[in-house]
Amino acid sequence: xxxxxxxxxxxxGYGDIGKAIAARVRPLGMKVLALKRTTVKAGExxxxxxxxxxxxxxxxxxxxxxxxxxxxxxxxxxxxxxxETEFAAMKPTAVVINVGRGPVxxxxxxxxxxxxxxxxxxxxxxxxxxxxxxxxxxxxWKMFYSLRIAPITRRIGSKPRWIFSSSSSSGFARANRCST
Numbered sequence: 496x497x498x499x500x501x502x503x504x505x506x507x508g509y510g511d512i513g514k515a516i517a518a519r520v521r522p523l524g525m526k527v528l529a530l531k532r533t534t535v536k537a538g539e540x541x542x543x544x545x546x547x548x549x550x551x552x553x554x555x556x557x558x559x560x561x562x563x564x565x566x567x568x569x570x571x572x573x574x575x576x577x578x579e580t581e582f583a584a585m586k587p588t589a590v591v592i593n594v595g596r597g598p599v600x601x602x603x604x605x606x607x608x609x610x611x612x613x614x615x616x617x618x619x620x621x622x623x624x625x626x627x628x629x630x631x632x633x634x635x636w637k638m639f640y641s642l643r644i645a646p647i648t649r650r651i652g653s654k655p656r657w658i659f660s661s662s663s664s665s666g667f668a669r670a671n672r673c674s675t
Contacts, residue, residue: 500524505560507553507577508532508567509544512594516564517543528556532572558584562592569596577601582608589614 504520506513509529517527521543529544530553539547548556553576557563563585567573577591578601585591591614593600608614 502526502561503528503559504562504564505556506530507557507563507565507599508573508595509547510566510568512566513564514541514543516566516594517541525562528560530556532567554580554584557581558586561586561588562590565591565593565595565599567595567599569598573599575599575601577604579604579607582613585614587613587615 499520501524503526504516505528506516507530509517509531513529517529521527527544528546528548529541530548530550532550534549541547563577565577567576573595576599582604585608591600591605
């Protein structure tokens with residue numbers, strides 16, 4: 496807990512998933528900031544959130560955060576929501592955790608931020624374009640792998656149980672297929 500205590504988590508997208516993140520990190524002694532797509536009402540309170548930010552305050556919230564948890568749905572408004580400007584505003588020790596859909600992050604901007612060591616790391620359950628691991632890794636996947644500071648996992652929340660079953664000899668091959 497010593498590593499988390501006193502750190503600040505900025506949650507981009509304070510819906511059900513964002514609230515679940517806040518409920519889990521607050522007991523660890525972390526400060527929680529939350530970005531909402533709707534205008535923040537004066538005096539709005541939440542037991543886990545220290546401060547709410549409205550749509551026009553995204554950069555301010557991101558610049559104050561040690562961890563940025565992205566939990567927004569993918570919509571035309573959120574596609575590319577986290578890009579060059581947001582990465583430039585992050586602390587050099589920032590860790591970006593994307594639990595939403597990959598295209599919310601501008602992948603090219605993310606790669607530049609990681610290569611230039613403008614942020615510490617990125618954790619993700621999905622990437623843009625195709626969020627599945629191809630049978631033969633593309634240049635894009637090789638690039639992320641070569642950074643060695645950007646762990647990536649497949650989006651597997653909706654995968655059927657049989658994919659990971661020990662009785663299924665081809666379970667891992669099935670897991671490599673794209674899921675949406």
